[in-house]
Amino acid sequence: MLVGLDLGGTHIDGAVIDDGAVLKTIKREVDPDDLFSTIWTTLSDLLMPFDTKDIDRITLSTTISTNAIVEQKIDPVGLIVACGPGITHDFSAISPTVFHISGSIDHRGIITDPIDQEQIESVSKKIVNEGLDHCAVVTKFSTRNVEMETRMADYLEGKVSHVTMGHRMSGRLNFPRRVNTTYLNEAVYSVFNNFADKSSAAMSKMRLDVPLNILKADGGMMDLPTAQEHPVETILSGPAASLSGILSLSKIREDAILLDIGGTTTDIFFLADGVPLFAPDGAVISDYRTLVRAVYSVSIGLGGDSRVKLVDDKVHIGPEREGKPYAYGGPAVTATDAMIVLGLVENTDDRHLSRAGAAVSSVGWPSDASVEQTAASILTQMARTIKETTDRLLRNINERPVYTIKELLHEKKLDPRSIHIIGGPAKALAPYLEEVYSLECHVPPFFDIGNAVGAALSNVTKELTLTANCAVGILSVPEIGLTEGITEEFSLAQAKARLFELFNEIYHIKEQDCEIVEESCYTMVRGFSSAGKNIRLKAQVKPRMIHVMKEI
Amino acid sequence: MESDKKLALVFFPAFDWAISPTHPEREERLLYTQDQLIEEGIGDIENITMLRSDIAQSKDVEKVHFCVPDVESRVTESHLIAAGSAIRCADAVMKGGFDSAFALIRPPGHHAHTVVYGDRGFCIINNEAIMIEHMRKENPDLKVAIVDTDCHHGDGTSDIYWNDSNTLFISLHQDGRTLYPGTGSVDEIGGPSGCGYTINIPLPPGTSDEGYLYVIRHAVLPILDEFKPDIVINSAGQDNHYSDPLTNMNVSAQGYAQLNHLLHPDIAVLEGGYSIEGALPYVNLGILLAMADLDFSGVKEPDYCRERLQQSRQIDEYIRMLTSRVMENWKNRKTIREQLYENKSIVTSTKRIYYDTDNITERQNRKYILCDRCGGLEIIESDSDTHHSILAVTIGRGSCERCVNKGYSLYKNASGRYTGVYLHDKVNDSYLSKKM
């Protein structure tokens, strides 16, 4: 049995799945003052009828880190950076306690200016004196050579309670993003680890001896110990859960638009040949651009509870939400009121209907329209607003720069053939979207708890990045803190073998379960003769087929 | 960091194209530049936008070149994409709302002449010229200044705009007596209609940042002030760098950034530059920041050493002299034109053009038929050891009816000794060719 829990902003959803069938679901309101008890009471209610011995694993999508960042309830971090030559980044907007140190690494991974021991000591002293307990250490090009960050972190060990090194966050280049990511990882380190410790305790109290996994922003999961070292990767797992939810509930092979329509927002995702698009550089949270691998998702202020108003004879929906729909006692007319008028909402009585009718009539548009016509126009407009956004996003996606002749001439453009929606208003809005887009619009079963199903069915995702510069004899795999020497003859085949070997050694993942996803190999030249290869590889755990639900 | 100057960046490294595996113009040429730009987070800077490359069409090429026998058989996809990327930059500036644009592209183009038999100096078609003629489709009277700071003389661009007073071409390069292609002396100042609007500034080997910046301040900027171009283009070759393997100059990344900061080009187009690990990552970053009006003071090569790059007193002195000669030519351009071309009806010249990359030699006779009412006609007769022999007639923009008719009759009545005859009528934007 697989158990999934999705802790959202207003609701927590849970699902128990076995052999492709949903056995039980649960939906509760969130107590914003006590997320921990929200999770554990919901979980114990969800698991009530089952024997805990039958549970294989529990996967949790949590807003713990996200909320801490958004609400700025994070720890002060001593941010130590070595910018080296190039752009002199400031970073004082990120952390008031930034320490710039000398020392630099170039793009080849060569240390062109070694770190100064005296400076290490003086910075450490300042950090201790200022009472900082958390440190983030980042140097430009640390993914090409981990040595400087490692030295600084080693020196700080024992002097502060925890240090995050930039190269462990991601194998990708982008120094400012690496700084943000490393900073955030350390800033939420305590918040997340407190939560993790309490969770472990709660599990043993419930005699739940099963692995607890945490959902990541890329839709995959990680085990709790990994999450405790990489808490920043738990941000924005909510949208990732909805995406995995739709994927697990539908069989999609083509280019598609995925929508999760909620009360206040609509999250938009895209699939290319059934595979989700990822954010090109990484997740963005509260103005922090990070390197956290994340599904591409765009959230717009448009949902069932969005306010409807008339501006210059044109109906606008959202982005503001003023409360509940008018039918349920709210202050203003909303999209949900239009749905109630058209009989698209279950469990409504005459009183709801008459309030919704009054609200929708008050819009008075189009002139001399019946209340039903107005309601239909509102929903058509809502569908149009979504389409305008996806059209714009698609234009941007299809206009993204490419760097080879082959890609420029032959790469196919993203051209969605179907739409898939989950979320409360999904069913009501589907026919309007179908009309506006002229595309088939699917509402999968369990459309209102898709997130929990997505969490339950997620799989491990892991990446390793290898750069080998044979001309200068440096190989690095930053995610595991490896920089080692190689000879000029080191080959692409050897590089691949080394990467698979590392997957096995560090993560105990076999070669047949991994795949190379990015590969390039250039011949470096000195004078007019070859001086070895420049190899870049990225390997990942093969994405397993997401279970498609057997029955509806 | 950000400024309100909107810069478009079209980056096309062509990672799947090379002249040959160990040729300087090979796949990895911009790999380390890409590493540096990504690591610096260029994509996240608010006032810099990365745009997708585009591919130019044959008709874009035909606005500039006579490709022999035709565009399709001479020009590869990679060249069309480099030119298309330059066009993308032009559109970004002319109608895309950007203040400036940088085409960080390969292969380069500034050695490509009007007539094209093959590859010379790693170039087949002229990216800047194709871009300029694209802009002139909608703005026929556009006054353009090209400042070519590649270490090699921009002989192709010079050839294309030799007779055009509406396109000012200034080339700063290592003296042709010491470097390929050998041309570009101070005395090469343009054809009868463009006399004075080709300006060559051949600098001595060993010239460093000071020398270049001196020339920019004391020659290039005053000339631009007077010419008042609508658009300034920088052919941003980076082989003046002190670490470049093919040349002998001493310019640093700071020098390039300061040069761009002074020049303020609307569009910069990458040309040469083959110190791909030690120079390009820093030079390109410097240019990019300067164009985006951002702080570039921290951009520095790891092995930079100011003392080692200092130019000699002798060079200082030589450059001062050279600059005043250039300024004298510029000030006296009308008089010089009168002395050279007054009362002439035909001006002829011959040249031999060597295509080093493809090992082809071309012999060319060029004839300007002058007209007292317009810029007249340009007639090229050319043959090469690829067994082609062509006649190419260009009717200039603003030509009078008599000249237009004469151009067409030359095209129609061409004798059978040519393998191909070409006509480019810029008045009616028409390109004709026939195989004989």
Ligand SMILES: [Zn+2]
């Ligand atoms: Zn050059």
Ligand SMILES: [Zn+2]
């Ligand atoms: Zn005439």
